[in-house]
Amino acid sequence: MKILIGEIAHETNTFSKVKTTVESFKQWEWLHGEAIINKHRKVRDYLGGMIDRAEEIGVEVVPTFSAFAMPSGIITQETYERLVYELINEIKVAGNFDAICLALHGAGVVEGIDDLEGGILTAVRNVVGYEIPIVVTLDLHGNITDQMVKEADALLGVNFYPHVDSYERGMEAIDITKRILLGEVQPKMSLKKLPLMIPTSTTNLSPAKDINQLCWNREEHESILDCTFFHGFPYTNIPEVGVTILTVTDNDQDLADKTSEEIADEVWKRRKEFFPPIVSPIEGIQKALKIDGYPIVINETSDNPGGGTPGDGTHLLSAMLQENLRNACFGFIYDPEVVNIAHEKGVGATIEVNIGGKTDDMHGDPIPIKAYVKTLTDGRFVQSSPMGKGGKINYGKSARLIVNDLDIIVCSKRSQTLDEQIFILHGIDVTTYKIVALKSSQHFRAGFEPLANTIISVDSPGLSSFNLKFFNHTRLAGPVYPFNEEDELLKRNEWSKK
Numbered sequence: 001m002k003i004l005i006g007e008i009a010h011e012t013n014t015f016s017k018v019k020t021t022v023e024s025f026k027q028w029e030w031l032h033g034e035a036i037i038n039k040h041r042k043v044r045d046y047l048g049g050m051i052d053r054a055e056e057i058g059v060e061v062v063p064t065f066s067a068f069a070m071p072s073g074i075i076t077q078e079t080y081e082r083l084v085y086e087l088i089n090e091i092k093v094a095g096n097f098d099a100i101c102l103a104l105h106g107a108g109v110v111e112g113i114d115d116l117e118g119g120i121l122t123a124v125r126n127v128v129g130y131e132i133p134i135v136v137t138l139d140l141h142g143n144i145t146d147q148m149v150k151e152a153d154a155l156l157g158v159n160f161y162p163h164v165d166s167y168e169r170g171m172e173a174i175d176i177t178k179r180i181l182l183g184e185v186q187p188k189m190s191l192k193k194l195p196l197m198i199p200t201s202t203t204n205l206s207p208a209k210d211i212n213q214l215c216w217n218r219e220e221h222e223s224i225l226d227c228t229f230f231h232g233f234p235y236t237n238i239p240e241v242g243v244t245i246l247t248v249t250d251n252d253q254d255l256a257d258k259t260s261e262e263i264a265d266e267v268w269k270r271r272k273e274f275f276p277p278i279v280s281p282i283e284g285i286q287k288a289l290k291i292d293g294y295p296i297v298i299n300e301t302s303d304n305p306g307g308g309t310p311g312d313g314t315h316l317l318s319a320m321l322q323e324n325l326r327n328a329c330f331g332f333i334y335d336p337e338v339v340n341i342a343h344e345k346g347v348g349a350t351i352e353v354n355i356g357g358k359t360d361d362m363h364g365d366p367i368p369i370k371a372y373v374k375t376l377t378d379g380r381f382v383q384s385s386p387m388g389k390g391g392k393i394n395y396g397k398s399a400r401l402i403v404n405d406l407d408i409i410v411c412s413k414r415s416q417t418l419d420e421q422i423f424i425l426h427g428i429d430v431t432t433y434k435i436v437a438l439k440s441s442q443h444f445r446a447g448f449e450p451l452a453n454t455i456i457s458v459d460s461p462g463l464s465s466f467n468l469k470f471f472n473h474t475r476l477a478g479p480v481y482p483f484n485e486e487d488e489l490l491k492r493n494e495w496s497k498k
Helices: 020-025 033-042 046-057 075-092 116-128 148-151 164-182 209-217 255-268 279-289 315-322 336-345 421-425
Strands: 002-009 029-032 061-068 097-104 134-138 154-157 187-193 224-230 244-250 294-298 328-334 350-355 367-377 381-383 393-394 399-403 406-411 437-439 454-458
Touching: 002 033, 002 046, 002 075, 020 029, 020 046, 020 075, 029 315, 033 046, 033 224, 046 061, 046 097, 046 134, 046 164, 046 393, 061 075, 061 399, 061 421, 097 116, 097 164, 097 209, 116 134, 116 148, 134 148, 134 164, 148 187, 148 406, 154 164, 154 224, 187 255, 187 421, 209 224, 209 255, 224 255, 244 255, 244 367, 279 294, 294 315, 315 328, 315 367, 315 406, 328 421, 336 350, 336 367, 367 406, 381 421, 406 421
Parallel strands: 002 061, 002 097, 097 134, 134 154, 294 437, 294 454, 328 406, 328 437
Antiparallel strands: 029 061, 187 244, 224 244, 350 367, 367 399, 381 393, 399 406
């Protein structure tokens, strides 16, 4: 039994002005053949799960092409064509094989193409036909489309946000593919779309936690292979954006349809619960200072590079400096210009620079600071978070600056903060600080919940803001909550009868 594996993953924030190019992918991952195995074996991600499970049960996997780019703006047409070419070419030279497992995302958007994943799957089908099973893992922030369902035999989404189960979904993809090849299962899928967009919502807490439990309860039925609550990615201006429920059964379309309908109804009943109160950076800091104990983790959700933002936003950092905080640290802000100056001047130097706010004027202005250069590093470490544990991370040249008593980590590659390793790398023990600030919406929880006394999410203008009404969605197919919450179609729940 021979299964091809590969990955093309991008979460596209179409409101970002920073287009995604081939170089955007090459900065993070652009691998062929055995290099994929070497990078992902024993790593807790999708491909790691596929590789380890296949080796465990004696299935031969053939790595094809793997590309990942940090979430950013729309993918250029040229980049899309190159991605498809690289994958298809590897498939063509693979020789005989029995099936394909792909790690995609679900929220990719290309110039002129709203559905990256549907386009990829169609291109693969044009080469291999419809007799070869194709099983796909997806992010729960995918905006799932009918084309994806049509072109794949099974779509398997992660259940948790933070995505600590990516590895398990990779394993599951291999298991289901093997069962398809042995004739043990014949997947049937049902996709139910809701006229609903929700902000990024952790599954560690209700209501998303409760919806997941409903899905798992349904999976206890012997004929239900998978039931996934896809949150969707609201920062895409496309018609097929929003929450979906996808059920996969063993050759029972009616059961798949019924299950997706029932879970969708439960999500709709609780739609208002997905919109938490929004707290500003200043309010979050003042709240943190009133709490006994430490560390208090403050996450800046509105400038989450994991959602396609610049990562150099200054709203939270500016508030921390304004409040003249002591025993506080910020990790990290993206600013290669400042990093280069720090490395040029060296440890022990005092530098005067403008930090952050250099990508656009939405996420805050550059902040003039006079900083002591405390630590310089290469930005390399091994990830310890349950999400992606074991992965080798490289944020490029980095620096720890001290402004008054505030520690600020600055890196030369854009990313959200997933665990404490970037702090440790720069000599900071977060468990000894009163306030630990970082950029992330929810993924940081996997690494920081075990360490934090309290977590406070703060929001401000930004490309991943909880305030969805901040975004100008011009291409919606019909009324969508929360934008059209008073629309009679939504109020009467008539969308569910369509």
